[in-house]
Amino acid sequence: MEKTTCIIVGAGPAGSACALSLARKGIETVLLERGRTPGEKNVSSFVLFIKELKRLVPECMDELELERNIVRSDQIILSDDDVKTITSFNYKHIRNPVTFSAFRRKFDAWFAKKASMAGAELITGMTVTDLIIDNGRVIGVKVGDEELYADVVVGADGYHSKVAERSGLNPVLDPGQCLLSVKEVLNLPAEVINDRFQLTDGLGAELGLWNYDVNNFKSGTGTLYTNTDSISIAAFASVADLKNKNMKLHAYLEKFKQHPYINALIKDGTLREYQAHILSNGGRIAPEKLYGDGVLLCGEAGAIMDTMSGMGVPTCIVSGMMAAETIEMAVKKRDFSAGTLKNYLKYLDSTSLLDMVYESSKVGEYWDGAGKDEMPDDIKAVADCYNKWWDVDYMSKDYYPLMANLFFKIGKHFMPKILRWPLGAAIKITSLYSKTCEKIKSKIRSRYYEWKKQYDG
Ligand SMILES: Cc1cc2nc3c(=O)[nH]c(=O)nc-3n(C[C@H](O)[C@H](O)[C@H](O)COP(=O)(O)OP(=O)(O)OC[C@H]3O[C@@H](n4cnc5c(N)ncnc54)[C@H](O)[C@@H]3O)c2cc1C
Structure with missing residues (x-):
């Protein structure tokens, strides 16, 4: 019978952050990913908020293949025949970058490799099909007919989490608690992008698109940002809303693209990628459902997501790191019961992450x-x-x-x-x-730095 200390299901940002942190602590860890390479199954491009990652991997900016450093950020309020915009260029970000556009395929592969170089065993092409449960306690996973055993299993397998479902922590998927997104990546020469967005090579823009056709949609929003030689454009809406109004999100994205303001920005772009994905609206899982006997959930599997900014990657990274802290404690106590794993909430609380997720989902409602x-x-x-x-x-x-x-x-x-x-x-x-969120975010950061100091010490 093959047994290890920790099995992590999913090599997304949450899983790799957890695996890297555990490996650095010398804890035996197996990271299972269904894709042939990590990132293969994830939404292609994204905006990476770099600070949390830098804390965990200080050398990340030298190693990662990033697209553009976002210095321009626009908020755009669209109606059919009227557009209001607020444009902000922050050239301080050239010296002190905050966000980059990047591609998940490269990012996830790099991050999982960091975990594996630190000592975690990364196994790709492995889809976990079930959990092994003994007397209500999770003791391993099944990959088809194969069985792998562990003291603790971490569900970092994203929104459609098999671990959350099979452990009974979150058996039901509620359309009212998630958003659907469709995204296109459109090829455009770098010089054209630079001209249209007033940028120079290496610098990028991110546009928040708000309020378009909001009469029909409860929470329809969009985003557009620049990669080196492509533009990503996405539309988001609540799944319940789409269902109730019998609307198709790709039609909504098309409408965005046809709007004269948007059309002028993406004109002549040719389709490189098209993707649809579900993400949590932050309100899916109660904190007491993030742990059980022999099991923890992190990242989107536990709905740990900042709905307001849509920046799920940093919150998922922090939750993965906190799961690792909890497991270290369990290893020291040699106790992987829910009683010990409950300390996950204490670690999460030390970063204010759950407060932020909660506040952010409330802001979404607002x-x-x-x-x-x-x-x-x-x-x-x-x-x-x-x-x-x-x-x-x-x-x-x-x-x-x-x-x-x-x-x-x-x-x-x-x-x-x-x-x-x-x-x-x-x-x-x-x-x-915005003030509430800024406060929460700065609280998270300062708590995190304190924690990191202890961790480093
Ligand atoms: C359209 C869209 C745009 C977004 N844009 C941004 C953005 O710009 N910036 C940002 O920070 N966030 C963004 N997000 C949110 C972000 O993508 C998620 O919050 C984040 O990816 C969640 O990380 P995770 O590690 O929890 O899960 P995931 O990234 O979903 O990773 C889960 C991993 O588990 C694997 N897996 C799943 N099931 C199994 C199984 N049974 N067995 C083995 N492996 C399995 C998957 O293949 C995957 O690699 C966006 C989301 C969407 C949908």
């Missing part, structure tokens, strides 16, 4: 409500007030408070003092979300 039909009263009031003030239909009610905030900053100098306070207060409420 933005869902910011559509034309269900816009919170305070935002409506702001829009009405502006329309009256300017005596034109200057601001449509479905525009984001972001625009309100901007216009307020400009407009307040021309406004009677009596109006400034109530209007400012209303706008402050609408911008609460």
Whole structure:
């Protein structure tokens, strides 16, 4: 009977982060991946928020094949015949990069290799088909007829997690708790991209596309970003919403692409890749369902995902690292029961990750409500007030408070003092979300640095 200390199912960001951390601790680890190479099964391109990864692999920027350093970030509010944009260039990011466009195929393969070079055994082409459970306790995995045993099994197998399902931690997939995304990667020469987005070689742009046709969709959004010689464009919507409204997301993406503003940016692009993928909206699994006897869930398998920014990779990495801390403790105690593995929540809590996931899913609901039909009263009031003030239909009610905030900053100098306070207060409420999230994120980072110091010490 083959037995190891830890089997990790899935060599995505969560699984590789966990495997690398365990291997560095000298804990025997087997990392199983169904793809022939890690990354083969994952959404092709992505925007990598680099800081969390840098903490785990300080040399990552020298080794990784990255596309463009994102210095331009736009928020774009689209309606059929009107577009409002906020464009921000941050050239500080040239010296101090924060996000890069990159390809998962290269990233996942590199990350899994790091884990394997540190001592984890990476086995590809292995699809885990079931768990081996004895008296309610997970003691191994099945790969077809083959059986592999371990003290603990980590489910890092993404949204459709076999480990979450078979362990009973999350047997049901609820369409209300996930988003569908379709994405295209379109080839375009690097010089054309540079011209259209005011960039130079190596520098990139990321555009958030908001509110388009939100009357029909509760949470339809999109994103567009530049790779070296291609553009990625994706549309996202809640699966429940798509089902209820009997809509096809690829049709929605097509509509995005036909919009004159977007069309001018992607014109003449030729299709390189097309993909559809599901991701969690953050609200799928309760914390007490992230562990059981002999089993832990991390990354999207445990719905640990920052819905608001869509940046799942860093949150998955941190959860993988925290799973490794928990397993180290279990190895020391020689106890892999739920009682010990429960400490996973303590480790996660030390990074504020779960708070952030929860807050971020709430923020998602808030933005869902910011559509034309269900816009919170305070935002409506702001829009009405502006329309009256300017005596034109200057601001449509479905525009984001972001625009309100901007216009307020400009407009307040021309406004009677009596109006400034109530209007400012209303706008402050609408911008609460970003402040809350910034706070949570900086809390996560500082807790993480503290933790890392102890870890390094
Ligand atoms: C369209 C789209 C765009 C996104 N863009 C971004 C972005 O720009 N930036 C960002 O940070 N995040 C982005 N995300 C989110 C991010 O992709 C996920 O949060 C992240 O990939 C989850 O990591 P994970 O390790 O938990 O799971 P995954 O990345 O899903 O990895 C799971 C791994 O497990 C393997 N696996 C699954 N089942 C089995 C099995 N039974 N046996 C063996 N192996 C198995 C899979 O092949 C895969 O390699 C995006 C998501 C989508 C859908």
